[in-house]
Amino acid sequence: MSKFWSPLTASLVPYVPGEQPKDKTYIKLNTNENPYPPSPKVIAAIKNAANADLRLYPDPTCEDLVKAAAAYYGLPAGQVFAGNGSDEILAFAFAAFFDPAKKLLFPDITYSFYKVYAKLYGLRAELIPLDEQFQVRVEDFRVDNGGIVVPNPNAPTAELLPLDDIRKLLADHPDQVVIIDEAYIDFGGQSAIELIGDYPNLLVVQTLSKSRSLAGLRVGFAFGSEELIEGLNRIKNSFNSYTIDRLALAGAVAAIEDDDYFKGTTAKVVATRERVTEQLLAMDFKVTDSKANFVFISHNRLEAQVIFQQLRDKGVLVRYFNQPRIDGYLRVSIGTDEEMDAFIQALQEIVGK
Amino acid sequence: MSKFWSPLTASLVPYVPGEQPKDKTYIKLNTNENPYPPSPKVIAAIKNAANADLRLYPDPTCEDLVKAAAAYYGLPAGQVFAGNGSDEILAFAFAAFFDPAKKLLFPDITYSFYKVYAKLYGLRAELIPLDEQFQVRVEDFRVDNGGIVVPNPNAPTAELLPLDDIRKLLADHPDQVVIIDEAYIDFGGQSAIELIGDYPNLLVVQTLSKSRSLAGLRVGFAFGSEELIEGLNRIKNSFNSYTIDRLALAGAVAAIEDDDYFKGTTAKVVATRERVTEQLLAMDFKVTDSKANFVFISHNRLEAQVIFQQLRDKGVLVRYFNQPRIDGYLRVSIGTDEEMDAFIQALQEIVGK
Numbered sequence: 001m002s003k004f005w006s007p008l009t010a011s012l013v014p015y016v017p018g019e020q021p022k023d024k025t026y027i028k029l030n031t032n033e034n035p036y037p038p039s040p041k042v043i044a045a046i047k048n049a050a051n052a053d054l055r056l057y058p059d060p061t062c063e064d065l066v067k068a069a070a071a072y073y074g075l076p077a078g079q080v081f082a083g084n085g086s087d088e089i090l091a092f093a094f095a096a097f098f099d100p101a102k103k104l105l106f107p108d109i110t111y112s113f114y115k116v117y118a119k120l121y122g123l124r125a126e127l128i129p130l131d132e133q134f135q136v137r138v139e140d141f142r143v144d145n146g147g148i149v150v151p152n153p154n155a156p157t158a159e160l161l162p163l164d165d166i167r168k169l170l171a172d173h174p175d176q177v178v179i180i181d182e183a184y185i186d187f188g189g190q191s192a193i194e195l196i197g198d199y200p201n202l203l204v205v206q207t208l209s210k211s212r213s214l215a216g217l218r219v220g221f222a223f224g225s226e227e228l229i230e231g232l233n234r235i236k237n238s239f240n241s242y243t244i245d246r247l248a249l250a251g252a253v254a255a256i257e258d259d260d261y262f263k264g265t266t267a268k269v270v271a272t273r274e275r276v277t278e279q280l281l282a283m284d285f286k287v288t289d290s291k292a293n294f295v296f297i298s299h300n301r302l303e304a305q306v307i308f309q310q311l312r313d314k315g316v317l318v319r320y321f322n323q324p325r326i327d328g329y330l331r332v333s334i335g336t337d338e339e340m341d342a343f344i345q346a347l348q349e350i351v352g353k
Numbered sequence: 354m355s356k357f358w359s360p361l362t363a364s365l366v367p368y369v370p371g372e373q374p375k376d377k378t379y380i381k382l383n384t385n386e387n388p389y390p391p392s393p394k395v396i397a398a399i400k401n402a403a404n405a406d407l408r409l410y411p412d413p414t415c416e417d418l419v420k421a422a423a424a425y426y427g428l429p430a431g432q433v434f435a436g437n438g439s440d441e442i443l444a445f446a447f448a449a450f451f452d453p454a455k456k457l458l459f460p461d462i463t464y465s466f467y468k469v470y471a472k473l474y475g476l477r478a479e480l481i482p483l484d485e486q487f488q489v490r491v492e493d494f495r496v497d498n499g500g501i502v503v504p505n506p507n508a509p510t511a512e513l514l515p516l517d518d519i520r521k522l523l524a525d526h527p528d529q530v531v532i533i534d535e536a537y538i539d540f541g542g543q544s545a546i547e548l549i550g551d552y553p554n555l556l557v558v559q560t561l562s563k564s565r566s567l568a569g570l571r572v573g574f575a576f577g578s579e580e581l582i583e584g585l586n587r588i589k590n591s592f593n594s595y596t597i598d599r600l601a602l603a604g605a606v607a608a609i610e611d612d613d614y615f616k617g618t619t620a621k622v623v624a625t626r627e628r629v630t631e632q633l634l635a636m637d638f639k640v641t642d643s644k645a646n647f648v649f650i651s652h653n654r655l656e657a658q659v660i661f662q663q664l665r666d667k668g669v670l671v672r673y674f675n676q677p678r679i680d681g682y683l684r685v686s687i688g689t690d691e692e693m694d695a696f697i698q699a700l701q702e703i704v705g706k
Contacts, residue, residue: 002580002581002583002584003528004450004529004530004553004554004580004581004584005449005450005580005584005587006448006449006450006451006452006584007452008448008449009448009449009450009584009587009588012587012588012591013591014586014587014589014590014591015590015591015594016590017410017413017594017595020410020412020413028409031410033408033409033410034408035408036408037404037405037407037408038405038407038408042407043403043404043407046399046403046407046600047400047403050396050399050400050403050600050604051390051396052390052391053569054390054391054395054396054399054566054567054568054569054570054604055386055387055388055389055390055391055566055567055568055569056381056386056568056569057370057373057384057386057562057568057569058568058569058571059373060370060373084437084593084596085593085595087592087593087594087595088592088593088596091592091593095359095361095362095473096358096359096361096362097357097358097359097362098359099359099360116590116591117591117592119591120448120588120591120592175356176357177357200357201357209410213407213408214407214408215407215408215409215410215411215595216406216407216408216409216410216411216598216599216600217407217598217599217600218411218595218596218597218598227355227357227358228355228357230355231355231357231358231362233367234358234362234365234367235362235365235473236367237367237368237369237469238365238366238367238368238469238470238472238473239440239441239444239470239473240437240438240440240441240444241368241370241440242370242438242440242568242571243437243441243571244571245569245570245571245598245600245601246569246570247399247403247569247570247598247600247601248598248600248601251403251407
């Protein structure tokens with residue numbers, strides 16, 4: 001505590017990113033990064049943009065990038081917003097659309113940054129419990145509220161909500177903004193972007209961090225009705241007009257345009273996930289039905305925290321959440337086949353099978 | 354207006370960046386960019402960082418960059434914060450240190466983003482008038498307040514506040530955070546960084562956008578006591594843990610380390626500024642005493658808005674502020690010698706001399 005901190009600063013409980021220990025080289029399956037490098041066209045575009053023009057401000061409207069994403073998804077440019085990763089966009093969206101006077105709803109088991117944003121903006125959050133199978137039940141959101149956030153697939157459960165349920169959610173709350181956070185949608189889910197024309201209250205948030213292998217570049221998108229995009233721009237332009245640098249803008253355009261590479265690498269991640277899931281089931285793990293680039297697993301006999309620590313000792317980092325309902329689970333990012341073979345072998349040594 | 358906007362969003366008056374017209378090629382003297390390219394070592398570092406590691410998140414603590422800046426300024430790393438341009442850092446600082454229950458003070462003529470941040474965070478701003486010579490008078494800040502922001506040199510006046518006055522300001526307000534925004538300090542000013550050890554209430558904010566020719570990279574710093582830096586980190590980690598991408602981190606370290614290049618280009622900008630100032634004085638312009646990379650000028654006879662428009666027609670962009678007290682002035686960034694020769698020639702055609 002410091003006497004110089006505002007009351008807000010003193011009240012915050014900041015987000016804690018996944019650990020990045022530097023004591024030795026780990027197989028890093030703890031932050032849901034893509035195991036494959038970004039497209040060679042992305043690297044080339046960035047090198048090409050590393051020039052004298054870096055002395056100039058980037059385009060504050062991100063016009064080229066917004067147009068590339070709009071063309072890719074078949075939307076008008078006015079329905080697309082680009083930001084410094086989906087985290088920044090979510091922060092902007094919480095400020096833009098949610099009223100401190102009303103309750104904000106999101107699942108009890110979900111991305112842990114949501115409650116941090118809520119605190120930052122003085123929003124009262126009500127957590128809607130997932131059912132016993134870790135499913136979002138949209139009828140449970142039928143309570144008085146000022147906004148809803150649902151990740152799809154959810155994290156860390158990896159479970160997908162069908163588009164029909166999202167339609168129901170949007171129709172149930174026509175006067176509230178419903179954010180569908182699709183950070184992991186490209187690994188087997190169906191995007192809600194196609195619903196934007198029908199529901200002006202829908203904001204879909206995506207990121208290049210996972211499926212485009214660009215966590216290091218910090219670029220994300222929001223898609224929604226023009227009034228929602230304008231709301232995001234009002235917040236952005238009251239905060240920082242230039243949140244994406246020239247290099248990231250150039251690299252992101254190339255990433256969107258190289259669709260073949262994107263489809264190839266996501267297919268590889270999905271194939272590895274399916275194979276690893278089979279192996280885990282054979283080792284007496286419970287595995288949720290993942291449509292993401294990670295699996296959420298629980299062993300029938302050994303405690304998750306014990307497995308977590310033993311994996312760490314063997315040089316494999318996964319994520320353990322010391323929280324009610326999910327403290328029996330581990331979240332494991334899907335790496336390369338070689339990395340997952342090493343993970344499975346380490347697990348076999350731990351569970352004795 | 355939209356029914357989906359929060360009351361906050363509806364109330365905002367967002368910042369408007371300097372225009373970037375695309376209808377033809379202009380001599381761009383309107384956004385205080387550096388006319389010289391960044392150091393070749395910066396370009397090389399960025400190209401080197403454009404690799405497969407972009408699939409991984411950047412270091413959320415920006416450790417290498419923070420250490421480089423700390424070493425350069427002779428500070429412990431715990432007194433340095435790195436952010437996505439000084440704009441983002443100022444936004445974080447307004448949230449971190451200023452209490453909506455108390456008045457925030459800044460000059461009446463200053464960087465126009467301050468009042469935008471104030472609105473974003475629900476802060477009541479009281480504008481302290483500069484004196485008739487556009488000087489900050491620190492005794493005028495002796496009113497009840499919850500924080501102070503002063504740019505040094507000020508913008509758009511370009512006038513420098515001596516370090517002795519900043520000492521007085523810091524001593525007058527020991528219980529409030531005083532932000533000294535040094536975006537332009539490297540063009541002839543003396544940084545307040547040397548006062549940090551004496552004043553735990555001092556936060557100095559700088560940027561690589563101007564003096565390091567990296568407006569396109571989006572990197573800035575804050576320097577201050579450890580409790581202030583921790584306050585900034587609390588806000589950042591409640592907003593977006595990764596605001597600087599891997600390429601910008603690598604380029605920024607190289608920029609800090611190439612001190613010779615930095616000193617050479619800033620000296621060239623200063624020499625051009627001094628020469629242009631003489632020419633402007635000879636053309637019956639009033640020119641404030643600039644210690645920045647721009648001049649703030651007023652003609653004895655012609656209206657600023659008229660000169661602005663005629664310069665624009667001749668392909669030279671400068672900045673005109675349609676605001677009380679400064680609507681007789683133009684802000685002109687210092688370009689290359691060739692650009693400034695073209696600017697002076699265009700002016701001569703306009704003022705007829």
